[in-house]
Amino acid sequence: MPQRVVTDAIxxxxxxxxxxxxxxxxxxxxxxRHLKQLQMAHLTYPxxxxxxxxxxxxxxxxxxxxxxxxxxxxxxSAGKVAELRLAALLHDIGHYPYSHLMExxxxxQLTEEFxxxxxxxxxxxxxxxxxYPKHERLGELIVTTRQDLLDALGxxxxxxxxxxxxxxxxxADPQLSKLIHSSLDMDRFDFLxxxxxxxxxxxxxxDLHYLLSNLMVSPSGMLGFSHxxxxxxxxxxxxxxxxxxxxxxxxxxxxxxxACRQLLRRCRDSSxxxxxxxxxxxxxWVKADTFLGFSDGWVDDVVRRAQEDGNPVIAGLAKCIxxxxxxxxxxxxxxxxxxxxxxxxxxxRNFLSRCRDRLEKLASDLGxxxxxFLVVGPVPVSLEDRGSIHTSAGAKQIEEEEKDELVxxxxxxxxxxxxxxxxxxxxxxxxxxxxxxxxxxxxxTDDAAIAERARTTVGEWDKS
Amino acid sequence: MNRRxxxxxxxxxxxxxxxxxxAFDERLSVQKSIYLAQAAGVELGHYFSWYLRGPYAPSVAxxxxxxxxxxxxxxxxxxxELDPASRAKLATIRLHFGPPASLTQGRWLELLASIHFLIxxxxxxxxxxxxxxxxxxxxxxxxxxxxxxSAISVLHAANLIARAA
Numbered sequence: 054m055p056q057r058v059v060t061d062a063i064x065x066x067x068x069x070x071x072x073x074x075x076x077x078x079x080x081x082x083x084x085x086r087h088l089k090q091l092q093m094a095h096l097t098y099p100x101x102x103x104x105x106x107x108x109x110x111x112x113x114x115x116x117x118x119x120x121x122x123x124x125x126x127x128x129x130s131a132g133k134v135a136e137l138r139l140a141a142l143l144h145d146i147g148h149y150p151y152s153h154l155m156e157x158x159x160x161x162q163l164t165e166e167f168x169x170x171x172x173x174x175x176x177x178x179x180x181x182x183x184x185y186p187k188h189e190r191l192g193e194l195i196v197t198t199r200q201d202l203l204d205a206l207g208x209x210x211x212x213x214x215x216x217x218x219x220x221x222x223x224x225a226d227p228q229l230s231k232l233i234h235s236s237l238d239m240d241r242f243d244f245l246x247x248x249x250x251x252x253x254x255x256x257x258x259x260d261l262h263y264l265l266s267n268l269m270v271s272p273s274g275m276l277g278f279s280h281x282x283x284x285x286x287x288x289x290x291x292x293x294x295x296x297x298x299x300x301x302x303x304x305x306x307x308x309x310x311x312a313c314r315q316l317l318r319r320c321r322d323s324s325x326x327x328x329x330x331x332x333x334x335x336x337x338w339v340k341a342d343t344f345l346g347f348s349d350g351w352v353d354d355v356v357r358r359a360q361e362d363g364n365p366v367i368a369g370l371a372k373c374i375x376x377x378x379x380x381x382x383x384x385x386x387x388x389x390x391x392x393x394x395x396x397x398x399x400x401x402r403n404f405l406s407r408c409r410d411r412l413e414k415l416a417s418d419l420g421x422x423x424x425x426f427l428v429v430g431p432v433p434v435s436l437e438d439r440g441s442i443h444t445s446a447g448a449k450q451i452e453e454e455e456k457d458e459l460v461x462x463x464x465x466x467x468x469x470x471x472x473x474x475x476x477x478x479x480x481x482x483x484x485x486x487x488x489x490x491x492x493x494x495x496x497x498t499d500d501a502a503i504a505e506r507a508r509t510t511v512g513e514w515d516k517s
Numbered sequence: 518m519n520r521r522x523x524x525x526x527x528x529x530x531x532x533x534x535x536x537x538x539x540a541f542d543e544r545l546s547v548q549k550s551i552y553l554a555q556a557a558g559v560e561l562g563h564y565f566s567w568y569l570r571g572p573y574a575p576s577v578a579x580x581x582x583x584x585x586x587x588x589x590x591x592x593x594x595x596x597x598e599l600d601p602a603s604r605a606k607l608a609t610i611r612l613h614f615g616p617p618a619s620l621t622q623g624r625w626l627e628l629l630a631s632i633h634f635l636i637x638x639x640x641x642x643x644x645x646x647x648x649x650x651x652x653x654x655x656x657x658x659x660x661x662x663x664x665x666x667s668a669i670s671v672l673h674a675a676n677l678i679a680r681a682a
Contacts, residue, residue: 180603184562221566
């Protein structure tokens, strides 16, 4: 029975039981109040300061509504309903400071490793120093080892069951964890609505209530929407596409985030400012109380101290973040790639290839350190998550493994739903064959003349 | 290519797994061999969940597809090499990658990775081949009792799972 009530800007009244409230009240969960949901987007959209805490409650609310519709049709017991609600509440408990920003520092492409001359040097990858674990792994560790959560969840066995649900480890009943991880998942419904509301960019608005009122369950247990809600489902996919294109990959936000990623990566590689040297250290932190301070403020402190570093690249990256002087966008190459045509997107490929071959000389001509260039891409954005799969054949191959995650529709009179992108009358059927892609070159500089010279030089680098 | 992509491709190279991803069995082998490499302690930063064919990480598919669509991905690997300790671990598990005559390599690696996942993530409390075979069958994985027993022996021999007390 609901005992506690939270008023939320997106979902209105959210009701929690005493058991659920005990979880919210733990220090481990309260840490989420200090992690911004949208990384550095607040530096572009001033109101985008909402947190993982609010988002987690939002996902919990959507899950509660979905379960109200689906629990009888899926024959889910009251005990499982309680576990699913808790899994939704805890699904983001393992997030790093600035969310995905810090988690992805192993994907950073440092210019000195990217340029052609780097190929001639002998390089070693030391995998004995583990990369930073994904947030799902940290979430699993937090829920199954931190005493405050073990107490609130009623013991280790129950904590393990809940972690298995949000990490999709549960082999006992795959249908249940699908509820959290499918494309119609609660996570996306909440973040699109919440981020649109906070940024003031309207593209993320989703007709959530209509979609939920048209949620159906097939005899085999597949979830999907009635054909009546096909347009709302299409709009949901397009909402995600436009939010990525406009908000999450905004040129200013992304430039500042890339500067921060590169800064943290350089600090980690040189063991500076306490940035953990490996994923093993982060896993150790999780088990200690120091973890409670592992929040956005922790990164802010690293950045603040790095401004005075003796390495001009580290100091330069730090200053551009603290002073909010974003890296200058020297060139952006965008294109829409038809997945049915083999090969990489031509303009992005040409541009990145020229960057690889010519950036060292350009830096030398401009009299700057090449490490002030930040090379980004190719970054794909598509209707579904399979953005980087550029060919139709590639997209089909992925579907075999990830097909549970596609948004599904029950055609009129059909017992089982099919993927929305496979319905010929859907606009998503056509749009899914394309992927938007961009590559960018930023320069960390406060010298407008140097930036302009760089712009002039790289202007044609995407041409054949 | 970023560091994670480079590491992932180097590990596949070291394990003798083709990364061209054209056939379903090749894609299965890529996923499951990276899973087993991480299980052996060569941590690449991919997180595996339980999908239709057992342990699966979308980031592995993304990284490998991204890399092979890049025309010069082979030359991007030039000059890079893995540390000796990781190479030694990979050499040990590679010894067991050859499938029994009745299975393709992808199906064999799927069996090894699935059993390892079920045990390592505490989804089963037994190493009994009959019980494991029946759980796998519930997920549409049809293997013979001999194949399951042989996979358990291999996981022991490669030190990927401890023997049941």
